[in-house]
Amino acid sequence: MDLLQSKWIPVRPLNGGAPQAITLEQLLCSNEHWLLSLPRDDMELAALQLLICLVQVSWIPEDEHALQGYVTKPLTIDAFRQGIANWRDTFCLDHPEYPFMQVKGVDAKEPTGMDKLLAGLTGATNCTFINEPGQGDALCGGCTAIALFNQANNAPSFGGGFKSGLRGGSPVTTLVQAVDARFTDLRTTIWLNVLTRPSLVTLMCDELQLSQLPTWQQPIVAGASIAAANIGLVRGLFWQPDHIELCPAIVAGQCSGCGQHADKRYSGFFKAKFNFTVNGTWPHPHSPRLFQVKKGETQEKFLAFTTSAPSWTQLSRVLVRLQPEKGDAQLPAAVVTQCAKIFRHAKTQLIVGGYRNNQASILERRHEVMAINQGWQNSPEIIEAVVQIGLNYKTALRKALYTFVEGIKTSEIKGAGIAVHEVAERQYYRQSELLIPDLLATLNFAEPIAKIDALRIQLHQLCTELFEQVTAPYHHHPKLVRAVAVARQSLRKHLSDLKQLQGGQNAA
Ligand SMILES: [Zn+2]
Numbered sequence: 101m102d103l104l105q106s107k108w109i110p111v112r113p114l115n116g117g118a119p120q121a122i123t124l125e126q127l128l129c130s131n132e133h134w135l136l137s138l139p140r141d142d143m144e145l146a147a148l149q150l151l152i153c154l155v156q157v158s159w160i161p162e163d164e165h166a167l168q169g170y171v172t173k174p175l176t177i178d179a180f181r182q183g184i185a186n187w188r189d190t191f192c193l194d195h196p197e198y199p200f201m202q203v204k205g206v207d208a209k210e211p212t213g214m215d216k217l218l219a220g221l222t223g224a225t226n227c228t229f230i231n232e233p234g235q236g237d238a239l240c241g242g243c244t245a246i247a248l249f250n251q252a253n254n255a256p257s258f259g260g261g262f263k264s265g266l267r268g269g270s271p272v273t274t275l276v277q278a279v280d281a282r283f284t285d286l287r288t289t290i291w292l293n294v295l296t297r298p299s300l301v302t303l304m305c306d307e308l309q310l311s312q313l314p315t316w317q318q319p320i321v322a323g324a325s326i327a328a329a330n331i332g333l334v335r336g337l338f339w340q341p342d343h344i345e346l347c348p349a350i351v352a353g354q355c356s357g358c359g360q361h362a363d364k365r366y367s368g369f370f371k372a373k374f375n376f377t378v379n380g381t382w383p384h385p386h387s388p389r390l391f392q393v394k395k396g397e398t399q400e401k402f403l404a405f406t407t408s409a410p411s412w413t414q415l416s417r418v419l420v421r422l423q424p425e426k427g428d429a430q431l432p433a434a435v436v437t438q439c440a441k442i443f444r445h446a447k448t449q450l451i452v453g454g455y456r457n458n459q460a461s462i463l464e465r466r467h468e469v470m471a472i473n474q475g476w477q478n479s480p481e482i483i484e485a486v487v488q489i490g491l492n493y494k495t496a497l498r499k500a501l502y503t504f505v506e507g508i509k510t511s512e513i514k515g516a517g518i519a520v521h522e523v524a525e526r527q528y529y530r531q532s533e534l535l536i537p538d539l540l541a542t543l544n545f546a547e548p549i550a551k552i553d554a555l556r557i558q559l560h561q562l563c564t565e566l567f568e569q570v571t572a573p574y575h576h577h578p579k580l581v582r583a584v585a586v587a588r589q590s591l592r593k594h595l596s597d598l599k600q601l602q603g604g605q606n607a608a
Pocket of ligand 1: 239240241242243244355356357358359360
């Protein structure tokens with residue numbers, strides 16, 4: 101199965117119709133509108149990302165104008181053939197010598213079931229996953245390629261000495277999609293996330309190294325110490341940090357992933373660990389990066405979901421570029437930055453996805469689409485301000501309730517000793533998950549102040565309500581009456597401090 105030529109892309113027509121598998125040529129060269137069709141949102145994101153990577157390396161737009169052309173018009177058959185001509189046999193899942201994202205002759209005693217390749221399907225801590233049983237029984241070539249790609253690039257390692265990808269074990273991936281009904285289709289979304297040559301040159305400091313072979317054609321040498329700057333575009337986008345080899349395919353039948361009939365299906369793979377180090381950070385175009393100065397040295401890492409706080413709390417890191425002269429900085433994903441620049445007036449949504457993990461265990465799957473109204477591209481500082489307001493009110497509530505929990509030792513006011521501040525924080529996040537994304541989806545970024553002030557009032561109310569709700573069982577408790585009163589006073593003080601900021605100073 102060749103990813104550039106076979107029917108493997110799991111789609112359904114945008115206007116309704118049966119799921120089916122199509123070729124890359126059908127996807128890129130026709131006017132038909134498709135959507136991805138897989139049973140899991142993380143696998144759909146991985147499929148999208150895999151397609152973006154294939155298109156990125158095969159048809160690099162020379163400039164903005166060329167990219168706009170690709171977005172508006174399907175590729176001609178000639179341009180398609182020209183693009184894939186460079187990659188004969190490179191992206192074949194069952195190539196006899198160089199199979200896609202695998203190495204031949206993996207030294208493993210026992211095969212591993214395909215469910216291990218579907219991130220988070222096995223293991224005890226994944227009770228939050230809703231998965232159809234038997235999903236990993238036997239996968240078609242397409243689903244297998246998507247799962248291989250996802251495991252290598254987006255998911256925590258298999259654990260026990262296996263390596264995770266170039267962005268670490270649980271990077272947040274951010275991509276862009278169009279909102280206009282005519283352009284939400286898969287073809288447009290792919291092109292919106294392809295970098296032009298000038299964007300690539302800036303991102304990779306002129307070192308695209310396009311002739312460098314991917315890891316399955318030129319394996320990583322065991323024990324090697326590799327400078328991230330020496331990893332070229334193709335090798336980096338399709339990086340495979342583990343030794344994996346699919347078991348021979350089994351008989352034809354239904355794929356347990358996409359549900360399509362497949363001539364060849366895969367029910368297991370061999371895996372073996374090996375060691376190497378990558379020094380520095382490869383500037384992956386699909387993730388926000390964070391820079392922190394520690395002991396005079398700048399440390400760079402990719403954004404990850406490290407707590408259960410909702411995604412809006414990370415939005416400024418996803419969208420806003422901060423480059424202070426010295427100190428902490430943040431860079432949105434290169435594809436998001438480019439889209440904001442080239443498609444300044446387009447209505448777009450953000451696709452944000454990642455896993456929250458504890459080492460090899462996945463605790464949470466976080467994949468969502470967030471709408472930000474057009475115009476944010478010109479005023480990213482407003483996003484920063486809205487996120488900060490949301491966090492400030494959360495902190496006010498938490499601080500006041502912490503007083504209730506701990507009491508005040510110097511005044512001999514006894515605290516409740518029950519962590520109601522944690523309960524309130526979770527509820528605050530749950531309710532703000534509707535408020536803040538709704539505001540950003542509809543905000544007029546040219547005149548934001550009235551709506552931002554209305555948000556403050558809503559959050560003020562929310563804090564007061566949640567405070568009364570979580571302390572209600574103790575209102576008449578003789579030993580805690582004073583603690584409730586002191587904490588309530590503290591909340592009023594914090595909220596009134598925040599009210600002083602009203603009038604949009606924060607957004608200025
Ligand atoms: Zn399938």
